[in-house]
Amino acid sequence: MANKSVWSDNRFWQRSAAWITGFAAVLLIWLTFDTMGQISMGNDADFKNGVTKRVPGPTVINYKITYEMSTKRGHEVPIIGGNDGQGMSLFQEKEKFFGRDDWSEEEAGALLHLGKLGSQTKNCMNCHTLLGNGAYYAPDLTKAWLDPAWGPEGSMQAMTGKDTKEEAMAEFLMHPSTYPTHARMMPDLGITADEAKGLVAFLKHMSSIDTNGFPRNFGKIQGAVHGK
Amino acid sequence: MASNHLTGIGSESRQLATWYFTFAAIIFGAQLLFGLVSAIQYVMPGFLFEILDFSVARMLHINALIVWMVFAMFGSVYWLLPDETGIETVGIKIGKLLYWVFVAAIVVVILVYLFIQVGPADEMSIWFIHEGREYIEAPRWADFGIVVVALGFVANLFLTGIKGNRSGIVTVLMADMIAFAGLYLCGMFFTDNISMDQYWWWWVIHLWVEATWEVFVGSLAAYGLIQMIGASRKVVEMWLWIEVAMLFGSGILGIGHHYFWIGTPEYWWEIGALFSALEPLPLVAMFIHVMYDWGKQQGKQAASGSEESVVNNKPAFVWFWMNAFGNFLGAGIWGFFHTLPQVNLYTHGTQFTSAHGHLAFFGAYATILIGMMYLAIQGTNGIKVLKNTKASIWAVSLLVGGMMGMTIALTIAGYVQVLVSRAQMGATWAAYFDGQSGMWFAQAMDWRLLMGGVMFIGFLLLIKDLVTTGKNPVHLR
Numbered sequence: 001m002a003n004k005s006v007w008s009d010n011r012f013w014q015r016s017a018a019w020i021t022g023f024a025a026v027l028l029i030w031l032t033f034d035t036m037g038q039i040s041m042g043n044d045a046d047f048k049n050g051v052t053k054r055v056p057g058p059t060v061i062n063y064k065i066t067y068e069m070s071t072k073r074g075h076e077v078p079i080i081g082g083n084d085g086q087g088m089s090l091f092q093e094k095e096k097f098f099g100r101d102d103w104s105e106e107e108a109g110a111l112l113h114l115g116k117l118g119s120q121t122k123n124c125m126n127c128h129t130l131l132g133n134g135a136y137y138a139p140d141l142t143k144a145w146l147d148p149a150w151g152p153e154g155s156m157q158a159m160t161g162k163d164t165k166e167e168a169m170a171e172f173l174m175h176p177s178t179y180p181t182h183a184r185m186m187p188d189l190g191i192t193a194d195e196a197k198g199l200v201a202f203l204k205h206m207s208s209i210d211t212n213g214f215p216r217n218f219g220k221i222q223g224a225v226h227g228k
Numbered sequence: 229m230a231s232n233h234l235t236g237i238g239s240e241s242r243q244l245a246t247w248y249f250t251f252a253a254i255i256f257g258a259q260l261l262f263g264l265v266s267a268i269q270y271v272m273p274g275f276l277f278e279i280l281d282f283s284v285a286r287m288l289h290i291n292a293l294i295v296w297m298v299f300a301m302f303g304s305v306y307w308l309l310p311d312e313t314g315i316e317t318v319g320i321k322i323g324k325l326l327y328w329v330f331v332a333a334i335v336v337v338i339l340v341y342l343f344i345q346v347g348p349a350d351e352m353s354i355w356f357i358h359e360g361r362e363y364i365e366a367p368r369w370a371d372f373g374i375v376v377v378a379l380g381f382v383a384n385l386f387l388t389g390i391k392g393n394r395s396g397i398v399t400v401l402m403a404d405m406i407a408f409a410g411l412y413l414c415g416m417f418f419t420d421n422i423s424m425d426q427y428w429w430w431w432v433i434h435l436w437v438e439a440t441w442e443v444f445v446g447s448l449a450a451y452g453l454i455q456m457i458g459a460s461r462k463v464v465e466m467w468l469w470i471e472v473a474m475l476f477g478s479g480i481l482g483i484g485h486h487y488f489w490i491g492t493p494e495y496w497w498e499i500g501a502l503f504s505a506l507e508p509l510p511l512v513a514m515f516i517h518v519m520y521d522w523g524k525q526q527g528k529q530a531a532s533g534s535e536e537s538v539v540n541n542k543p544a545f546v547w548f549w550m551n552a553f554g555n556f557l558g559a560g561i562w563g564f565f566h567t568l569p570q571v572n573l574y575t576h577g578t579q580f581t582s583a584h585g586h587l588a589f590f591g592a593y594a595t596i597l598i599g600m601m602y603l604a605i606q607g608t609n610g611i612k613v614l615k616n617t618k619a620s621i622w623a624v625s626l627l628v629g630g631m632m633g634m635t636i637a638l639t640i641a642g643y644v645q646v647l648v649s650r651a652q653m654g655a656t657w658a659a660y661f662d663g664q665s666g667m668w669f670a671q672a673m674d675w676r677l678l679m680g681g682v683m684f685i686g687f688l689l690l691i692k693d694l695v696t697t698g699k700n701p702v703h704l705r
Contacts (some may be wrong), residue, residue, distance in 0.1 A: 010466045013469035014396070016469070017470075017472040017476070028480055031499070035493060036427075039491050041424075114349055115349075116422065120361060120418075121348065123358065125362050127281075129577040133577065135282070136578060137282045140577050149658055155658075182665075192348070211491060212488060212494055213489075214576060
């Protein structure tokens with residue numbers, strides 16, 4: 001009579017499970033080391049040296065940010081300080097943020113820190129999505145900074161009566177229910193002027209993160225289709 | 229097991245399990261209530277505006293979800309340990325103390341969520357109000373409390389497993405629970421870098437619900453099959469090891485499907501797509517396994533000339549069966565719908581995710597944990613054959629039917645969002661609201677609310693059935 005098959009042996013499957021799990025875990029840890037290197041936050045020197053980081057340093061708030069098609073990568077990428085024509089950032093064109101385009105590394109870092117803290121303590125993620133993650137009760141904030149509604153021609157900027165995008169966003173954040181856009185409103189979360197400034201810096205910084213082309217066609221199509 | 233002073237339960241571990249199940253059931257109710265509040269707000273945006281805003285209601289909804297499931301999971305382990313190891317759980321007194329610490333911490337956290345809601349943008353808010361990170365919002369002080377409680381639980385499990393008879397099921401649980409507890413640490417830090425933040429946040433969320441929790445479910449299913457239909461331990465445990473290999477083999481690297489768009493490199497597209505596409509396979513296998521063992525046991529019974537059912541706990545078995553199918557449908561099918569990057573580019577962050585989340589959490593976890601509650605009710609009351617009652621049948625029908633209705637409604641809503649807000653209009657603020665005001669979207673939200681109500685009635689019947697089982701003469705003793 002033939003010996004018992006290994007395929008019906010519990011020890012065999014136990015060992016297989018251990019090896020497969022171990023292999024998957026080691027691969028994940030190895031990839032994590034690589035990813036950590038790629039998503040660690042950049043610094044001000046990167047902009048001066050023309051280095052593109054997936055997550056740029058906080059002083060990105062001194063630059064003009066756009067979201068443009070990269071033919072090389074086949075999707076949109078954040079462009080910081082002007083496009084070289086090939087879908088790469090030039091880090092040259094500046095843009096004033098609350099009246100200044102010379103925020104130092106420390107100042108910009110402090111602003112971003114305050115903004116990130118605010119994004120958590122005000123619970124943004126339980127209505128909005130950030131980088132597409134969170135709740136679905138309010139618009140995605142990944143590229144909110146680049147939303148045409150907040151631009152010079154935009155309805156939101158006009159509504160707040162402010163002259164710049166950042167001031168309009170800060171004003172809205174401080175008094176959201178004063179500026180209802182829809183029946184579904186943002187509640188007053190007691191956001192102070194400083195916190196609002198930090199939150200807008202956080203949003204501007206987030207729009208500069210390389211999200212592999214998410215969301216697609218952001219802000220490119222306005223009123224093309226009637227939603228109903 | 230000999231009956232003693234613990235009113236027939238037979239062990240302190242089992243008594244502690246019933247405490248865990250009881251609190252879990254209460255929090256399950258809270259989860260449904262806050263879910264209903266959130267669902268009403270989609271339909272009537274002014275409802276409780278600036279009193280109990282959507283963000284707060286939804287935070288309570290999803291935190292209650294995690295809490296009741298963790299409680300029921302701990303309860304399940306304390307319930308099955310004496311059966312599996314043949315001894316009383318080691319360190320059970322500390323286990324009982326930690327239960328009360330856990331309950332007290334949860335109550336404080338809920339009260340703070342409800343009445344303080346938001347704080348200023350500083351570290352104090354993170355430490356004492358909430359961390360504002362979906363699913364693991366618990367403030368930092370509570371994080372440390374949870375770690376202490378989890379360590380105590382893992383210690384109970386390990387010491388008992390080492391001292392007693394360490395079955396295959398217990399071995400899997402030991403490995404799984406240490407990973408489950410350890411992963412929580414990945415969510416306990418603050419960083420200004422949102423990409424880094426979400427990278428590690430997913431280590432907790434994904435490696436819980438798509439890896440360690442799934443293996444946990446596999447262990448419970450194995451235990452349940454032995455208990456309910458007298459399945460062969462050897463067969464069941466072999467299947468369990470195969471499931472562990474398949475679940476961890478696909479699930480661990482399947483985490484890549486959360487790394488498509490958060491700032492992480494492009495290679496996650498391929499890794500995430502490949503491994504997460506494999507994730508449904510073990511879920512199919514688990515369903516086949518339950519059906520196979522059931523057929524095999526019933527067939528044996530038939531061969532011996534008896535037409536009697538081999539199932540000694542009907543409602544529990546219904547819920548375990550619902551788990552096997554619901555896990556496959558909710559986590560497997562609904563997950564696979566949007567797991568490929570080409571699709572996910574448009575579905576990421578829409579009601580599609582919400583549809584999947586609802587059906588997967590319910591199908592994969594709620595079902596089997598309710599099944600475990602029925603096993604505990606049976607054991608606690610010394611019932612030989614626990615039968616279905618009108619209430620148990622209505623409870624399962626309304627809960628499952630309501631959840632399916634809700635999932636279909638959310639899927640349709642997600643479809644509108646994908647087409648209008650994403651593909652056609654490019655995901656701006658205006659695009660978002662154009663999608664939300666679409667007629668299909670609005671009607672889907674009405675249906676979702678209605679179906680949520682259906683679920684709540686099902687929940688009330690479930691509780692009624694659970695609390696009246698002990699005195700119901702219909703069951704064989």
